[in-house]
Amino acid sequence: MRLAVCLSLVPDPATIDVDPLTGEIDADRTLHIMDPADAAALELALRLRGDSDTVTVLTVGPVAAEAVLREALAAGADSALRLWDETRTATKPAVTSLLLAASLRNEGLPDLVLCGWRSLARGSGKIPALLGEYLDWPVVTDVTRMEIQAARVRFHRRLARGDRSEGEVTMPAVLAIAADGIRLRYASLPQLMQACRAAIPLRDLPDLGLSPLDLSFPASTVHAVTPPRPRPRTIFIPDSSLSPHERIGQILSAGAAPKSNRVLEGPPEEMADAIIAFLQARGFLDQPA
Amino acid sequence: MSSPSRLLFSPLRVGNITLQNRIVFSAHLTNFAEDFMPTDRHAYYYRERARGGVGLIITEEHSVHPTDHPYEKLIHAFNPAVLPGYRRITEMVHAEGTPILAQINHNGGQSSGMFTRLPAWAPSAIADPLFREVPKAVEHEDIHQIIDGYATVAGYTKRGGFDGVELQCSHSSIVRQFLSRSTNTRTDAYGGSLENRARLLREIIGAIRVAVGRDYVLSVRLCGDELIRDGITIDEAVDLARLLERDRLIDCINTSIGTATQTLYMIEASMRIPPNYAMFIPSAIRKAVHLPVIGVGRVKDPIQAERLLAEGHADLVGIVRAQIADPEFARKARENRADDIRLCLSCNQECVGRMGLNRWLGCIETPATGREQSLGAGTLPPAKPEKRVTVIGGGPAGLKAAAIAARRGHRVTLLEKEDRLGGQVAWAVRVTTRAEFGDIIRNLVHEVEQLPVGIQTGVAATPEMVLAGQPDAVIVATGSLPDRRAIPGADGPRVADATDILAGRVTPGRRVLLIDRLGFHEATSTAEFMAEQGCAVEVVTQTLYVGQDLGVTLDLENWYRQARRLGIRCTPNHSVLGIEDGVVTALHNYSGQIVRFPEVDTVVLAIHRRANCRLYTALKGQVAELHRIGDCVAPRRAHAAIIEGEKAGRAV
C-alpha cells in the first residue's frame, strides 16, 4: 500500500503576537512549526504502514518548508518531495492542491492521501476537497478514527456540538485528519542526523507539467487584515411596538418567558414519581429516534 | 503572559488616543463641586481610579450655559474660573498615564428656575414630570447661545488639559429633549423628522469641531430606549448613530437607557435588575456602525465584561459603581486577582442614593470613596506599637474593624457567637431580589481570610473570656436585638420579628400583617418574601407610603410593580397602637379614627431594634482601650457600621 501525506509549515500560534491596533503580526518573533493536524495525519500514516507499505511526504512552499519534510523523515517517512514555483511568494489553497495533485500523478498515484483538516495559518480547510477534485477521488474530512478493511476505509468523523458519525469510503481516497491529541513520534538520533543530511528534491512547474496559466484563479482584489472585532451575537431586544411598561417588564425578566412555577413536597417515592411524570410530559424520556 | 481577559485588556484606538484597556469609568454625578467649581476632591477621586488601572475616565456633566442649573453642586464650565480646577484634575490623572474626557451638557427642560431664577430652556413648553415647571420654548437666538456655550466650554476643556469631551444626549439633556418626540413638538427646522430633531446635536458637534479641531476625542452618549411614551426607541437610536457616523465628526458612541427624570431606576439599575440588562442597545448600534461603542449596564465582574466583548455587544465596557466600590478593579482584573475585587452590591444606598439628597458621593462598603485624600490608598498608618486586638461580633462593623486593624499590622482575633459570619446581613440575602447584598460580607470575609486574623465562630463571648486573652484593645461590635417594647402587646402570641421570618425560625400563617416603621428594605423585602410563599400580606405604616426610603435606592417603582403582582396590600398613614391576639389597632393620622384591622394568623414586626451593649458595659474600665462600633452603639444601616469599623480599625 502506498500512502502520501501532505504537510505544511505554519506559524506557531503560541508565538503569534498580533498588534491589537493594526492587526499586523510581528514576523521577527514568529516561529514556524509543522501544522499539528498534519503531524497527526503523518503519525497515523506511520502507524498504518505495514512491511510492504511506503509513506511519502509532500509540501508546497519555499526552501524554509524543507524543515517539515526533515522532521517527517526523522520520524520515519520513507521519502520527501518539495513543490514550489519560485516566481511566487505566497500560495492559495487552489494552487497548493493543484501542485500536490500534479505531483501525486507524476510520482504514481498512492492508495491513500492523508492531511490535516485545517491549518493554523489561514486555515481555509479547502485543500482536502480541492485535492479530491483534481484527483477525482472521494474525500472525507474531520476524521478522528480510521481502520483499513480491504479496499475500503471505515472511519469516525467529528461533527458540530460533540456529535459524531461513522461511515466508509472506497479507496483510493483523501482523508483529512482531525485527531487532536495524537502527537508525532520523537525521532532517534541516527534518524535525525540522517534527515538533517538528506537532500530534499524540488519539483517546480515545468517538472509537474504545469504552466503559470493553470494557476490563475479569480483572486479577491483587496485583502486587508484587522485585529479580531467580534461580531454582535443575537441578544434579546425588547419589542419597541409594546408600551414602555411592557418593555420594562421584558427587561426585568431578561426576556425569559415567565415560568409556570409549581412546588411539591412529600415522601421520596412520591417525589420521584412526580419528577418522572413531569419528564415524560415534556418528552425527555421517550427513546431518541 | 496572556490573562483570561484577552479582549478586556487589549488596547483600542479612539480618535487620536489609544486606550490601554477596554474599561471605562463612565460619567456619573459626584456632588464634589464647591461654588460650582471642580475641587481637589474630584482630582483625588479620579486619580485613585486612574492609579487602579482604568482605561478611560469620563467626568460628570459640566454645564455650558447659565440657564442650566437643575441641582446645586453642578460645575459651571461656562465660567473660565474652572481652568485651574481642570488642570489640577487632568495633571493628576495623566500622571498615571490614563486619558480623561469631560462630559459637557445643558439639562434644558429637565430643570427649573429654583437656583437660576431664570426660565428653563427646552425645545417645547412641556413641563418635565419631576420638576413640574413649564419651560420656555427656545427661540433661534437662544439655540445659537446654547451652541456657542458648547463650543466655548469644549475650548476650555481642551485648555484645561482634557483629552476630549462627551456630549450627554441621554438621561437629562436639552439635546435628548430635541431628539425625543415626547418633549419636542416643534414645527420649525428643529422638530418633526429625525434629521430635524437631530439638527441641534449635529450643529453642536460641528461648532465643537471648529473650536477644538479634529485631534480631540468627541464621544456622544445616545439613549437606546427612553422607556417613556413617545420616547426614543432602539430603531431611532440606530438610525441616529448611522447619521452621526456618516458626518465623520465623532470618534465614539456611548450608550444608555431610560430618562433621568422619569425612569431613573432603569439607568442606575439596582440589584433587582438582571446584569447586562441594557446590552441590546450597544449590540444593535454596533451592528450598524464601525465607530467604537461603549456598553453600560450593571457590569460587576471582569469575566462578565470579557464575555460581553467576546460576544461582540460592545468595544468598551462602562463600569462605574464597581469602580466606586473598588478603585483597583482594573488592576486586580489584569493580574488575574478577580477574587480580590471588592464586589459592588448594586445597592445604590451610598452612591446614587446620596445624590438625590444633595450629599457628596460615597459607598456603603468603601469609606474612602469621596475622601480619597484622607482615607484613600496609602493613607493607612502602620500599627505602632503592634497590639493584640480582640473584636467581638462578625457582622459588617466587626469584620471591617478586624480587616483594617490587621492590615495595619495588629494581631487580631475575631469572636462571633453564630456559626456563620455576617450578622443581620445573613438574613437579608434570603430574598432573591436582595441576594447580592450578601456580597458585602463575602468581600469582607475574603479580605479578612487573606490577613493574619484568628476567627472563632460559634463562640458566645463573655467578659471573662475576652479578658483572659489579655488583649491590648477591644472593639465591641455585638450589633442589635429585636425590641418589642415599642408596641403594646408585641410580645404576645402570633407575633414574629422580620428576621425570624427570613431566618426560617418562624413560618408565617396564610394571612399576615406587617408593621413597618423603617420604610426600608427590611420591611418591603420581608413582605415580598412571604407573598412569594403564598401568604396574603398587608403592610401597615405610619409614613405617607409604604417603602418611603426605597426611592433613595431606586427600588420604589420595581418593588411596587412586584407587590402589585404578588397582591400585597399597602396601608400607609396608620400609626399602630397595639396588638392583641392577631388583631392590630392603629390611629389613622388624618382622621384621628381608631382602626381595628381584621384578625390575621401572624403579625410581623419591621420596627426599630435596640443596641446590644451588655458586653460593652461589662468590659468598660476593664480594658486599656475599648471601642464600641455599629449597631451596638445605635442600630443604623450598614454604611454606619462600616464607617465606624474603619474608624476603630485606624484608631487602635
Add this chain to the structure above:
Amino acid sequence: MKAPRPTDHFDVIVVGAGPAGSAAAIVTARAGLNVLLIERGEYPGAKNVSGAAFYGSAILNKLIPGWWQQAPVERYICRRDVILISPSTAVSLDFRSASPEYAAPPYNAFTVLRPKFDRWFAAQAEAAGAFLLTSTVVDGVIQERGKVVGVKVRRDDGEIRGDIVIACDGANSFLAQQAGLQRRLAADELSLGVKEVLGLDEATIRERFNLSGNEGMVLEYVGAVTDKVRGGAFLYTNRNSLSLGVIGQVSSLVETGKRPYDLLELFKAHPAVAPLLRGARLREYSAHLIPESGWKMMPKLVASGMLVAGDAAGFCLATGLYIEGMNYAMQSGMAAGEAAVEAHRVRDFTRHTLERYTELLWPYNVFTDFRAYRHAPHFVNGERLQNLYPEMAAASFERLFRVDGNAKQKILPLYLKAMRQSGAKPRHLIADLLQAARSYLW
C-alpha cells in the same frame, strides 16, 4: 549547505550554539575540520537569554568583517547612562559620543535580540561547514580511560564520538561539572537576571530617549533599585522594543526572601523609570543565570579531549561599570577553536596540548581583563556600594539643589552631614575608596 562526511565520528563536537559555541564552530570548520554543533533549543537563541547588549563589535569584525551589515542588529550604542537610584530620586552620569569609534563602522557596541542574533551567528557556522543539530539535549560526556571521547544525547542510540568536545552550555555548565572541571557554583558566585522585552513603536523610542536613526542607548541602574538585594538593573533600546531587566545575586535574593519578579515590578514602577515605559506592551519574559565573581571562580578550563568556553567558563565581567558577557564568550570560543585546530594538526588531544587554549586566553585579552578587574565584582557587590552610597549621593544632591530659604551649604559639609545621617563611618569610606582605586584606577 555542505553535507558533512557521513561518519558518525567528528573532529570537534561543540555543545551549545550561543556566541561561544558558534565562534568555536566557525574557527574549527574554517580549518576544514568535521565539526558538529549541538543546540538544545528548536533553533539557536531559543534558550539563550542575555541582556542583549553586545560590546564585541570590533572583535566579531575580525571573525566576520562587516558583520553588522548582514546580522540582525537593533541599534548601535552611542549613549550610556549609569544611574544611582534611591527609592524616590535618581542621580545619573550621562555619556554620549558621536565620535567615529562609537557612531561609525565598525561601531563599538550594539543592542541585539538574542533569538535573531544567535540564529544568524549559528548560520555562519553552518555556512563555514559545521553540522548544526537542533532540538537535541546533551545529557553528558563519554569518558574512556580518563579521556573525553564524545557526548551522550537524550535520544535513542544517542552516542556521538569526537576527538575534542568544546562545552559552551552556559552558566552552571553541567558538562564542565560532570567532567570534574567545575564544582557546583555557590549562591554568591551566581546572579539571576530576570528580563522583559516590551514592545514600543520606533518613533516613540526615538522621541523619548532622544535618539535619531539607529542610535541606541544603554541605561544601567545601581543602588536601591533592587531594594536591599545586591545587584543592579538595566534598560536597553532596541529598534521597536525595550529590553529591561533586574540582576540580583542569588545569595542576596535568598537572604532577603525577595522574588526576582517583584524586584522587576518595583524597578518598572520607579519614578525615574516608569515614564520611559508608558504605553509599552509586554512581549516576552525570561530568566537567566549569570556567572559573576569572575577571576576567583574560574574553573579548570581544560581536560584531555575537552575545553570549556563562554558562560560555562564563567567569562562574564560584571564590574558595575561594565556588564559584558557576549564579547568574552566569542573571544574564548575563538581561542578554544584555535586550540582544537592546533591539537588536530599534531593529532594529540591530551590535556597537555589543549592547555594551548589557556595560553591563548591572554592575547585574546580574556584573562587580562578578568585579572585586571578581579577585585571589582567583590567591590561592586559590597553592601555599602549597593545601598548606602546611592542613598547618600541622592540625599546630598537633593539637599544641594533644594532652595528653601535656608543658607546654602558648601558640598563637603553637606556630604559629611549626609554621611552622618546615613550612619557611614569615615574609615569605611576610605577603605572603600582604596578598594575602588585598586579595582578600577590601577
Add this chain to the structure above:
Amino acid sequence: MAAPVVVVAETIYGALTPATVECVEEARDLADSIAATVHVILPGHRTAPLADELAAHGADRVTLVEHEALEQFSADGWLAAVAPVIRELRAVFTLAPDSGYGRTWLPRLSARWRIPLATAGIRVKVTNEGYPEVFRASHDGKLHERQIWARGTAVMVMLSPGVRGVGPELPGRRASVEVVEPEIDAAAFRDRTLRTVPPDPHDVDLTEAERIVSGGLGVGGPEGMALLQQLADELEAALGGTRVVADRGWLAADRFIGTTGKIVAPKLYLALGVSGAGQHVAGITASETVIAVNTDRTAPLLKLADLGVVGDLHAIAPVLIRKLRVLRQAAAPSPAVRPTQLDPVIRAPVAASGRHPHDVSAREALP
C-alpha cells in the same frame, strides 16, 4: 428579479442544524440589503416539515431535494443531487455552514465552476459601492481577514457556526416550496455515512449539552456527586454544578456553571441541592425546562424552576435512578446507541520516547 441569495441547508437527527438557521438569517439580512430573495436548498429524505421553520427564519423559497439515498450525507450523493440545483439558480451569493460535511464537497464546486469560496466566514455584506465583502477568521481566530471582489462576482461563503447566534422566529412568514427528485444511484456513491451518534455526555462541553444534571452544596461531598453522575448517565445528561462545588474539588474546574463559569442553554436542567444564588442563576437563564430539588423551602431556585421539589436529594435521587432504569429496560431492550468500539488504527509501538528536550525547564538550570 435580482439573482437570489442561496443557502444550502444541513440537518441532523431530522432537524435543521443551528448553523443552518444562522446562515438563513445572514442570507435574509444580506438579501434585504440588495433587494434579493432568499432561496434555501434542503437535501434529505422526508424533510418537508422543516420548510416552515426555514420560512420563519427568513427563507422566501425552499427547494426540497428529496431522495431516500439522501437521508445520510454522502459527498458523491450531494454532488450528484444538489450541485445541479445550485448551478441552475445562478445565485449572487451561496451560503452554507462551515461544517465537516460542507468542507467535503463545496470546495469542489468552487474549483469546478471557478467561483471564489471563503471559509470560516464571520460576516457577509455588500459594501455601499456594491462590492461583495467577506470577513473571515484566520490564524486560529487571532486575526480577521477582509476580502472584497469585483461588483457582481458570484461568491460562495461558508459561515462559522455560532458567529451570530440563532434569532427569534419572525411570525407570519411563508415560503413557496418546490420538490426536486433527482435520479441518483446510491450504489455509485464512493463515500457513505452509516450512522450519526449523539455526543458522549461525559466529555461534551457544557455550553453545548442538551441535558444537564447539576449539583450544589446540598450534595454534601464526592459521594453525592457520584450519585448525581449515575442520575446523569440514566438521563444521558452531562454533569455540572455550582462554583462552590468546584472550589471544594467535588467537580472538575471546567464543569461549574455561573457568570464566572459556563453559560449553558440546555433543554433540561435538573438541579439537586442547588440554592440558586445570583451568580449561578445568571448562567442558566436560557434553560428551557428547570427542575430543582432542595431541602430548604426558601431556596431561591425552587421559585425559578418549572418544577420545584422540597426534599432530600440523598433520598430522592436513588429512587429516581432505580425507576428510570426500570423504565428504560422496559421500553428498549437494545442498549442505548453507543459508537462501535473502533480501535483507533493499528496501535504500533511509538518509539520509546525519552523525555522531550523541551521538557527541560529553566528551573533545572538553577543551583
